[in-house]
Amino acid sequence: MMCESTAYLVTPEGESKVMDYVVNIIPEEGGRLFLTDILGEEKMVDGMLKEVDLLKNKIVIEKAV
Structure with a gap:
């Protein structure tokens, strides 16, 4: 399972x-x-990890202020 x-x-x-x-x-x-x-594509995002929901395959990043 991926x-x-x-x-x-x-x-x-x-x-x-x-x-x-x-x-x-x-x-x-x-x-x-x-x-x-x-x-293998890469991306840098300004922010901090707010939530990772592996059941919903969702990553939420809060924008840095």
């Missing part, structure tokens, strides 16, 4: 999708998260 999740960024304006099929999250210095998807 365990890819979709990452969403939460801002005061609402929630928006950042990346599909996320398989790896690495916290970086300065309040950033380094995301990698199943195909």
Whole structure:
């Protein structure tokens, strides 16, 4: 069973999708998260991990202020 999740960024304006099929999250210095998807695409997101729901395959990131 594969365990890819979709990452969403939460801002005061609402929630928006950042990346599909996320398989790896690495916290970086300065309040950033380094995301990698199943195909090896990478993305840096300014924010902190707010919630990971593995049953719903959902990752929620709160935008850094």
